[in-house]
Amino acid sequence: MLLYLLAFVVSLVVVLAVTPVMRSLALKFGVMDKPSSSVKTHKEATPYLGGIAIWVAFVVTLLAVRFLTHFPTGTLRNLRGLFFGGTIIMIVGLLDDIKGFNYKLKFLGQIAATLILMLFDIRIQFIDNYLISFLLTLVWIIGVTNAFNIIDIMDGLSCGAAFFACLAFFFVALPTEQVYVNFASIILAGCCLGFLKHNWAPARIFMGDAGSLFIGFILAAVALGESYTTINNMALFTPVLILGIPIFDTLLVMAFRIQKGKSIFLGSKDHFALRMEALGYRRKNIVLIVYVISIFLGLAAFLITIVEFGMAVVVYLIVVFLAFLFAARLSFAKVK
Numbered sequence: 001m002l003l004y005l006l007a008f009v010v011s012l013v014v015v016l017a018v019t020p021v022m023r024s025l026a027l028k029f030g031v032m033d034k035p036s037s038s039v040k041t042h043k044e045a046t047p048y049l050g051g052i053a054i055w056v057a058f059v060v061t062l063l064a065v066r067f068l069t070h071f072p073t074g075t076l077r078n079l080r081g082l083f084f085g086g087t088i089i090m091i092v093g094l095l096d097d098i099k100g101f102n103y104k105l106k107f108l109g110q111i112a113a114t115l116i117l118m119l120f121d122i123r124i125q126f127i128d129n130y131l132i133s134f135l136l137t138l139v140w141i142i143g144v145t146n147a148f149n150i151i152d153i154m155d156g157l158s159c160g161a162a163f164f165a166c167l168a169f170f171f172v173a174l175p176t177e178q179v180y181v182n183f184a185s186i187i188l189a190g191c192c193l194g195f196l197k198h199n200w201a202p203a204r205i206f207m208g209d210a211g212s213l214f215i216g217f218i219l220a221a222v223a224l225g226e227s228y229t230t231i232n233n234m235a236l237f238t239p240v241l242i243l244g245i246p247i248f249d250t251l252l253v254m255a256f257r258i259q260k261g262k263s264i265f266l267g268s269k270d271h272f273a274l275r276m277e278a279l280g281y282r283r284k285n286i287v288l289i290v291y292v293i294s295i296f297l298g299l300a301a302f303l304i305t306i307v308e309f310g311m312a313v314v315v316y317l318i319v320v321f322l323a324f325l326f327a328a329r330l331s332f333a334k335v336k
Contacts, residue, residue: 004170004186007065011190015057019198022049023205031098033206046203048097050195051211055090057191058218059083065183078180081120082221088113089145089217093209106209107142113217114141122221126236141220147246148216149209150253154273155201156287161245161294162215163192168242168298169219172305173226181225188218201284219243228305234312241301241319245294248272252327268335272326275333 026032026047034045062079092109095101114137117123123137152158166189173181192215198204207215223239240247249272256270269275276286300319304312 003065004182007061007183008186008190010064011057011061011187012194014060015053015191015194016197018056019050019053019195019205022053023047023198025049026205033097033208047205048208049094049210050199050205050207051090051093051097051209051214054191054195054207054211055086055214057194058086058187058214061187061190062183065187077120078122078225079184081117081122082180082184082218084120085113085116085122085221086214086218088116090210090214093149093211093213097208097210110142110145110213110217111138114138117141117221122224124224126227137224140224141217143250144220144223144243144246145213145216147243147250148219149212151246151249151271151273152207152212153271154283154287155203156196156199157273157290158212158215158246159192159196159199159207160287160291162219163189163196164291164294164298165219165242165245166192166222168294168301169222169226169239171298172228172238172242172302176226178226181222184218184222184225188215188222201287216246231306232304232309232312234309234316235305237316238301238304241297241304241316244297244319244323245290248323248327252330255327256331270335272330275330275335278333278335279330 026049031048032045033048062083066076066079088109092101092106092113096106118134118137124133124140127133127136148158148162151161166185169185170182170189173185195207195211199207220243223243228235228238252272253268253270257268260268262268273286273290276289277283281289297319300315304315307315
């Protein structure tokens with residue numbers, strides 16, 4: 001447990017140290033997120049490159065921890081997959097931040113990164129048919145990766161939601177000592193918490209696609225490394241709860257865009273956070289509400305891993321019911 005705490009502290013300190021450097025470089029070279037379209041919700045040009053700080057802290061901490069402990073062979077292999085795949089994702093996001101990428105090119109980069117994960121044995125394991133496992137892993141990784149990118153629309157929202165998701169994965173996996181899940185999730189938690197200091201409203205730097213895609217990618221991969229429980233099979237869906245915020249927003253945005261006859265690949269203001277703002281909520285309150293919901297979903301996920309099948313079903317039904325109520329309320333918001 002002490003080593004996990006050390007990993008958390010190291011990643012936290014590194015990201016706190018590196019983020020101001022990245023901000024200075026972004027200002028020097030003009031890597032800025034400018035409010036140049038109606039989809040942008042910030043008022044002033046804000047430096048990018050925060051994602052590089054998160055990636056650096058994650059990688060540096062992985063290397064530091066590697067020399068302080070003896071990882072089992074399988075764990076070391078998994079962590080290498082996270083490093084190589086995550087680095088590709090970060091580069092794809094960085095190029096999009098700097099030059100702007102066609103979504104098709106971004107998907108190709110994400111597919112390449114996901115294939116690397118699978119080469120390092122990170123995939124859906126409970127399905128014996130390799131082809132089905134391959135396709136579902138591809139959909140899961142790319143879907144969650146982009147879901148965190150989608151919710152990165154308010155200061156502190158995506159980063160904070162990721163922090164609580166990391167903690168949920170860590171504590172759910174802790175009893176079974178799934179080492180790669182434990183280390184990856186607690187290191188990323190430190191990265192997110194440290195970056196949040198600079199990303200809290202008013203944000204002094206954005207993580208950009210480099211950060212949001214990287215965070216989503218690592219969490220999607222972490223979700224595949226744990227069996228979650230031997231008590232009931234329903235616990236297999238625990239990651240959907242832990243990652244409920246980005247998954248909910250992705251499905252909601254897709255539904256509203258389809259309803260309006262718009263492409264699901266084009267930007268719009270149909271995100272749940274922006275709809276809450278249209279209903280009169282202040283931005284900081286919206287972000288805090290998201291944090292509370294994230295904690296609730298994490299606790300619900302943990303509960304499902306320790307209860308019998310019937311109670312697990314009840315918990316899922318309650319969460320789904322509340323999600324539908326929330327979506328119905330948001331449908332009354334007037335957004336352009």
